[in-house]
Amino acid sequence: SQQGEEDPQALSIQEGENATMNCSYKTSINNLQWYRQNSGRGLVHLILIRSNEREKHSGRLRVTLDTSKKSSSLLITASRAADTASYFCATDAGNNDMRFGAGTRLTVKP
Amino acid sequence: NAGVTQTPKFQVLKTGQSMTLQCAQDMNHEYMSWYRQDPGMGLRLIHYSVGAGITDQGEVPNGYNVSRSTTEDFPLRLLSAAPSQTSVYFCASSYSRDGAWGYFGPGTRLTVT
Numbered sequence: 001s002q003q004g005e006e007d008p009q010a011l012s013i014q015e016g017e018n019a020t021m022n023c024s025y026k027t028s029i030n031n032l033q034w035y036r037q038n039s040g041r042g043l044v045h046l047i048l049i050r051s052n053e054r055e056k057h058s059g060r061l062r063v064t065l066d067t068s069k070k071s072s073s074l075l076i077t078a079s080r081a082a083d084t085a086s087y088f089c090a091t092d093a094g095n096n097d098m099r100f101g102a103g104t105r106l107t108v109k110p
Numbered sequence: 111n112a113g114v115t116q117t118p119k120f121q122v123l124k125t126g127q128s129m130t131l132q133c134a135q136d137m138n139h140e141y142m143s144w145y146r147q148d149p150g151m152g153l154r155l156i157h158y159s160v161g162a163g164i165t166d167q168g169e170v171p172n173g174y175n176v177s178r179s180t181t182e183d184f185p186l187r188l189l190s191a192a193p194s195q196t197s198v199y200f201c202a203s204s205y206s207r208d209g210a211w212g213y214f215g216p217g218t219r220l221t222v223t
Contacts, residue, residue, distance in 0.1 A: 004152070040217075041216060041217070042114075042200055042202075042214030042215050042216050042217055043153070043200065043202075043214045044214070045212050045213075088152055088153070090152075090153075098155065099152070099155075099169070100145075100152030100153040100154070101152045102150055102151050102152045103152060
């Protein structure tokens, strides 16, 4: 069964705008990760946030984690057409079994 | 480094046939895994390995076998293909079990008719 659930399922924005995607999960986790998948390709690991962290940055990416609400968000600032992809959150409960959500499909229009 | 490589890229099987999906990595990673991705769903873990000679089941292991005789290779065997196994299969590897599958292969698109 899926652990993480992304919201929205699809998001379409103009280049230069910010994109926010959310992830909710059900059980306690050790960490949560975000991945990007370009059409027809494998996943690329973007960022990992541990359960004792609340916010993490990597370039134009900002990830927050609220363990009390069992939710995370991924913010992409100043989006570019090249950011068009599907974004997945994955939760790690520490038992070698990471669970992925169904993903958010982001389209950035030039 | 070639990273994680998978062969074949595409495969069509008839129901009941068997085949092996190959996965190899040249980064000396201990951790390797196989996922399947179905439309509208996230990736689901089939099997994983924490080192040569050690494998374990994931979320959806039925109908698949794995072995890990070397650090580099982690083949996935479909014993008797079924249409429900039509999917895209991804192999992933990681240096440590620190939560992140850092490297994914390009995927194998399998169709079972």
